[in-house]
Amino acid sequence: MTPSARVAAAIALLGALEDQCFAPGARRRPADAVAADFFRDRRFIGGGDRRAVAEMAWGVVRQRLRLDWHLSRIGMAATPRLLVLARMLLDGDKSGAGDDHGRTRQAAEAVFDGTHYGPPVLDAGERRAAAALAGRPLVDRAMPDGPRLNLPDWVLPSFRQRFGDALAAEAAALEGDAPVDLRANLLKTDRGRAAALLAGEGIGSTPTPFSPWGLRLPARRPITGAAAYREGLVEVQDEGSQLIALLADARPGMRVADYCAGAAGKTLAMAATMGNRGKITACDTSAARLEGAAKRLKRAGVDNAERHLLEPGDRWAKRRAGSFDRVLVDAPCTGTGTWRRNPDARLRTQPADLAELVAVQHDILVRAAELVRPGGRLIYATCSLLPEENEAQMDRFLAQAAGFAPVPLDGLWGALLPGVAAPCAGPWLSLSPGAQGTDGFFCAVLERAA
Template structure:
C-alpha cells in the first residue's frame, strides 16, 4: 500500500487536535476533511479510519515508542509505529528515520502481561471495569476496541427492509439483514451511505443495532402520547415514531435547543409529523407535563462506556469524577422526570454504558426512594458488546402503579 504524505499529515494534524488541544475526534476530523475538497472518498476514509484506530490504541503505541507524546515529532513516531505494527512498509520520510523497528517489536511483545496497556486504556479505567464488570471485563474491553459496524435502521414509515435492501443494492451498497434486529441492515463494506439517494429520501438512519432495541423496549402503540425526555438529536425518537406508524404524539425534550433543531431536520427527511420538540428551560417544563405520558423514555446522559468502539477518544477524556457526577445526574433525572408518566404507564430507563453503577444500581436506588415507591420493575436487559458484537446498552422497563 502506498502512503501519500498529505494524507499522513492530515492524520498527524487530527491527532494533535485530539490529544494536545483536547478536541473531540469527530469535530477534529470534520475540520480536517473540510480543509481539502480534492480528497476523494478513499482518501477521506483513510484519514478518518487511521485517526480513529490510532486514537483507539494510543496508550499501547505510546508504550512501544517509549515516550508520552508531547510534540508533532512524537505524533509522527506514533504514526510510524502504527504503520509498522499493521504490517506496512514505512515510507522513506525523515520523520520515520529515528524509529527503531526492532525495539518497537520487542516492546510490543512485552506488554501482553499488562492488560491495561495491551487493551490501551488508562489504569484507573481498567480498574473500574474490573470492579464493576468482574471476570467479563477483559472480554468486553477487547470487544470495545474493535471497529464498529455500520448499521442502518430502516424507516418503516417510508419503506420496508426488503425494499430498502434492493434499492441500496442498486445504488452499489451491499447489506446484510440482521435476523434479531427487525429494522436493521448492516453494510458489508464501509461506505459513505449519506451520499445515497435512499438516505436523502429519508429511507433510513444510521443507528447501531443494539441502540435500535431501546425504542422497541418501549412497547408503544399507534395513537399513544409518548415523551422522550432526553431526546438529543432524536435517533431513538424517530424510531419510536416509526413504531407508532407516525400516529399519536411524541414530545421530544432536551436541554440543548440545537439538538432539537437537528431533530426537526431529520424528522422532515423521514416524513415524521408526530414529533413536538420542546426545550427543557426549567423544572416548570417538567411539571407542566405531570402524569401526561403513556410511555416515557429516559435515555439518560452517561459515561458512554458501551460505545467506546465508535468513540475511542472518550477513553482519554473520561475521568472518575465525571462518572461520579453523571451518576448524580442520572438519579436526579429518574427522580424528577418520572413524574411525567401516567399511572399504569410504562417508563424505560436506558444508558449506553455497561457499568452496573449507571444501570441496575440506579434503578434499584430509584425504586427504593419516595419517588419510585409507585413503580415496579417489569424487566431489564444488559446488551454486552462481546456477546452481540454491537454497542453496549442497558434497558429497564418500569410500570407506574394505577
C-alpha cells in the same frame, strides 16, 4: 501529497487533538469535531490524502494507551511526532504514508527523513526511539492490564464486575470495527422492501439478529447518498439503539416523551411504532440538537412529533406531570459502550466525569418519573457498560421512588416478539459488542402503579 507530507499533516492533526481533546485543561471536544475543523481549514488536501491522514491520526488515537506505555518504557515523552513513528513501527503502516513498505525501521525512518520527498526529519532522540521500538510487538506481555486490554485503568474494576472472565474477549470486541446498522422506517416501508431497494442501488444487507426492523451492511460505506436514505426509508441506527425503542413499546394513540432526545433517533423509531398516531414530544437541553432533529423528522415522514427545549425555570414538566404513557430517558453517560466508534472517548473521559454523570442521571430519572401517568412506563437507557450508570442507578431509583416496579425483560420481550429468544438473560436489557455484536447498551423498563 507525498508520504512525508501526509505524515506532517497527521502530526499536525494529532497536535490539534492533544490541545483540544486530551491535554489537562483542554476543552475535551469530540475528536471528530476537531478533525472536521482541521480539514476545513486545509481544503487543499484531497479526498484520498485526507483519508490517509485521518487513518494515520485515528490509528494513533485507537492505540494511544499502548503507544504511551511503549514510549514511557524507553523514557520518551509522547509527542505527536513520536506517536506517529511508534504507531508505524509497532502497529504497521496501514495509512499508505510509507508506500506500502510496512513496519520496518528503515521504511519508517525513510518517510520521516525525507527519502520520500522532504520533511519531517528525525532528530537524534527520535532515532534512538526508533531503534528501541523497532521489532517490538504492539501488545507486549510485560504490559499491565490497562494498556494490554486497551482500557483506561479507571474502568477496569467496573469492567471486571460487568464481564468477569469474559473481560478480555469484550475488550477485544470493543477495539473492533463497528458495523453499519440501518432501521427500516415502518412509516414508509418494511425491512424486506428496504433491503430490496438498497440492493437495487448496489448496497447489500442482511437482517439484524434481534431487531425486527434492522439491516446490517457487510462493510462500512457511505449511505447518506442512497435514495433509500434520502427519501427517509431507512435511518442509520445501531441495532442496540433500535432495541431500546422496541422495549419502549410505544403504541398508536399514546402520549410519549423522549426526554433526552438528542438527534431524535429513538423518537423516529417510536413514532414509527405509533404509526404516526398519538403524540410524541422530543425534549432536549440543546436547541441545536433539536433543530437537527427537525430535519430527520421531516425526512422520515413523522407528523405526530413536537419538540421542546428544556430550559432552567421551564414549567413544561410541571404542567404535564402524570400525563404520559411512556417516558424514555436515554440518559447522558460515559458512552463506554460506543468506544469502538469513538476511540477518542477512551482518552477524553475521566473518573470525575463518571461521578458527575451518575448524579445527573439520577436527577433526570427523578424528574422524568413525574411525567409518567399511573399505569404508564418509564424507560431508562444508556450506551454505557459501567454498572454504576446502569444496574446501580436502577437499585438507587427503586429504593427511593415509590410506585415503580420493574417490567422483567423476558416477559416484555416475549410479548413483543413471541417465539424469538431475548438477546440476554436477566431483568434488564444489557448488550455488548462481544456478546451481541451491538454497541454497549443498557435498558430498564419500569411501570408505575395504576
